[in-house]
Amino acid sequence: MISEGxxxxxILRVTLxxxxxxxxxxxxxxxxxxxxPNVDRPEINISILSDYxxxxxxxxxHYKEGIIQ
Known part of the structure:
Protein backbone atom coordinates (compact mmCIF):
# COMPACT_ATOMS: atom_id res chain seq x y z
CA MET A 1 0.00 0.00 0.00
CA ILE A 2 1.23 3.47 -0.84
CA SER A 3 2.04 5.78 2.06
CA GLU A 4 0.64 9.25 2.67
CA GLY A 5 4.04 10.75 1.93
CA ILE A 11 0.25 14.68 -6.20
CA LEU A 12 2.95 17.35 -6.22
CA ARG A 13 4.60 15.79 -9.29
CA VAL A 14 1.32 15.62 -11.25
CA THR A 15 0.30 19.12 -10.15
CA LEU A 16 3.64 20.53 -11.32
CA PRO A 37 -13.37 21.83 1.27
CA ASN A 38 -16.80 22.64 2.65
CA VAL A 39 -15.71 22.36 6.29
CA ASP A 40 -13.28 24.37 8.41
CA ARG A 41 -10.91 21.50 9.19
CA PRO A 42 -11.33 18.74 6.64
CA GLU A 43 -9.95 15.30 7.44
CA ILE A 44 -7.32 14.32 4.91
CA ASN A 45 -6.51 10.63 4.73
CA ILE A 46 -4.97 8.18 2.27
CA SER A 47 -8.31 7.52 0.58
CA ILE A 48 -8.95 11.21 -0.03
CA LEU A 49 -5.41 11.77 -1.29
CA SER A 50 -5.70 8.77 -3.61
CA ASP A 51 -9.00 10.06 -5.01
CA TYR A 52 -7.43 13.49 -5.55
CA HIS A 62 -9.54 13.75 -20.58
CA TYR A 63 -7.67 16.79 -21.87
CA LYS A 64 -5.44 14.62 -24.07
CA GLU A 65 -8.52 12.80 -25.39
CA GLY A 66 -10.12 16.12 -26.31
CA ILE A 67 -12.95 15.80 -23.80
CA ILE A 68 -11.81 18.92 -21.93
CA GLN A 69 -10.93 21.96 -24.01
Missing part, protein backbone atom coordinates in the same frame (compact mmCIF):
# COMPACT_ATOMS: atom_id res chain seq x y z
CA UNK A 6 4.30 8.91 -1.37
CA UNK A 7 0.81 10.06 -2.35
CA UNK A 8 1.67 13.66 -1.49
CA UNK A 9 4.86 13.43 -3.56
CA UNK A 10 2.96 12.02 -6.54
CA UNK A 17 3.23 18.65 -14.60
CA UNK A 18 -0.17 20.27 -15.10
CA UNK A 19 1.18 23.74 -14.32
CA UNK A 20 4.18 23.36 -16.66
CA UNK A 21 2.83 21.21 -19.52
CA UNK A 22 -0.88 22.05 -19.42
CA UNK A 23 -1.20 25.49 -17.76
CA UNK A 24 -4.66 25.91 -19.26
CA UNK A 25 -5.85 23.15 -16.91
CA UNK A 26 -4.69 24.95 -13.75
CA UNK A 27 -8.08 26.61 -13.34
CA UNK A 28 -9.71 23.18 -12.96
CA UNK A 29 -7.42 22.24 -10.07
CA UNK A 30 -8.68 25.20 -8.05
CA UNK A 31 -12.28 24.09 -8.59
CA UNK A 32 -11.82 20.50 -7.38
CA UNK A 33 -13.73 19.65 -4.18
CA UNK A 34 -10.55 18.56 -2.39
CA UNK A 35 -8.99 21.98 -2.95
CA UNK A 36 -12.16 23.76 -1.77
CA UNK A 53 -4.48 11.96 -7.39
CA UNK A 54 -6.88 9.96 -9.55
CA UNK A 55 -8.81 13.13 -10.38
CA UNK A 56 -5.61 14.95 -11.38
CA UNK A 57 -4.59 12.10 -13.66
CA UNK A 58 -8.11 11.94 -15.07
CA UNK A 59 -7.97 15.65 -15.83
CA UNK A 60 -4.83 15.14 -17.93
CA UNK A 61 -6.26 12.05 -19.63
Missing amino acids: ELNAE KIHTEYPELSKFIEEMPVTI LDSLNSLIF
Whole structure:
Protein backbone atom coordinates (compact mmCIF):
# COMPACT_ATOMS: atom_id res chain seq x y z
CA MET A 1 0.00 0.00 0.00
CA ILE A 2 1.23 3.47 -0.84
CA SER A 3 2.04 5.78 2.06
CA GLU A 4 0.64 9.25 2.67
CA GLY A 5 4.04 10.75 1.93
CA GLU A 6 4.30 8.91 -1.37
CA LEU A 7 0.81 10.06 -2.35
CA ASN A 8 1.67 13.66 -1.49
CA ALA A 9 4.86 13.43 -3.56
CA GLU A 10 2.96 12.02 -6.54
CA ILE A 11 0.25 14.68 -6.20
CA LEU A 12 2.95 17.35 -6.22
CA ARG A 13 4.60 15.79 -9.29
CA VAL A 14 1.32 15.62 -11.25
CA THR A 15 0.30 19.12 -10.15
CA LEU A 16 3.64 20.53 -11.32
CA LYS A 17 3.23 18.65 -14.60
CA ILE A 18 -0.17 20.27 -15.10
CA HIS A 19 1.18 23.74 -14.32
CA THR A 20 4.18 23.36 -16.66
CA GLU A 21 2.83 21.21 -19.52
CA TYR A 22 -0.88 22.05 -19.42
CA PRO A 23 -1.20 25.49 -17.76
CA GLU A 24 -4.66 25.91 -19.26
CA LEU A 25 -5.85 23.15 -16.91
CA SER A 26 -4.69 24.95 -13.75
CA LYS A 27 -8.08 26.61 -13.34
CA PHE A 28 -9.71 23.18 -12.96
CA ILE A 29 -7.42 22.24 -10.07
CA GLU A 30 -8.68 25.20 -8.05
CA GLU A 31 -12.28 24.09 -8.59
CA MET A 32 -11.82 20.50 -7.38
CA PRO A 33 -13.73 19.65 -4.18
CA VAL A 34 -10.55 18.56 -2.39
CA THR A 35 -8.99 21.98 -2.95
CA ILE A 36 -12.16 23.76 -1.77
CA PRO A 37 -13.37 21.83 1.27
CA ASN A 38 -16.80 22.64 2.65
CA VAL A 39 -15.71 22.36 6.29
CA ASP A 40 -13.28 24.37 8.41
CA ARG A 41 -10.91 21.50 9.19
CA PRO A 42 -11.33 18.74 6.64
CA GLU A 43 -9.95 15.30 7.44
CA ILE A 44 -7.32 14.32 4.91
CA ASN A 45 -6.51 10.63 4.73
CA ILE A 46 -4.97 8.18 2.27
CA SER A 47 -8.31 7.52 0.58
CA ILE A 48 -8.95 11.21 -0.03
CA LEU A 49 -5.41 11.77 -1.29
CA SER A 50 -5.70 8.77 -3.61
CA ASP A 51 -9.00 10.06 -5.01
CA TYR A 52 -7.43 13.49 -5.55
CA LEU A 53 -4.48 11.96 -7.39
CA ASP A 54 -6.88 9.96 -9.55
CA SER A 55 -8.81 13.13 -10.38
CA LEU A 56 -5.61 14.95 -11.38
CA ASN A 57 -4.59 12.10 -13.66
CA SER A 58 -8.11 11.94 -15.07
CA LEU A 59 -7.97 15.65 -15.83
CA ILE A 60 -4.83 15.14 -17.93
CA PHE A 61 -6.26 12.05 -19.63
CA HIS A 62 -9.54 13.75 -20.58
CA TYR A 63 -7.67 16.79 -21.87
CA LYS A 64 -5.44 14.62 -24.07
CA GLU A 65 -8.52 12.80 -25.39
CA GLY A 66 -10.12 16.12 -26.31
CA ILE A 67 -12.95 15.80 -23.80
CA ILE A 68 -11.81 18.92 -21.93
CA GLN A 69 -10.93 21.96 -24.01
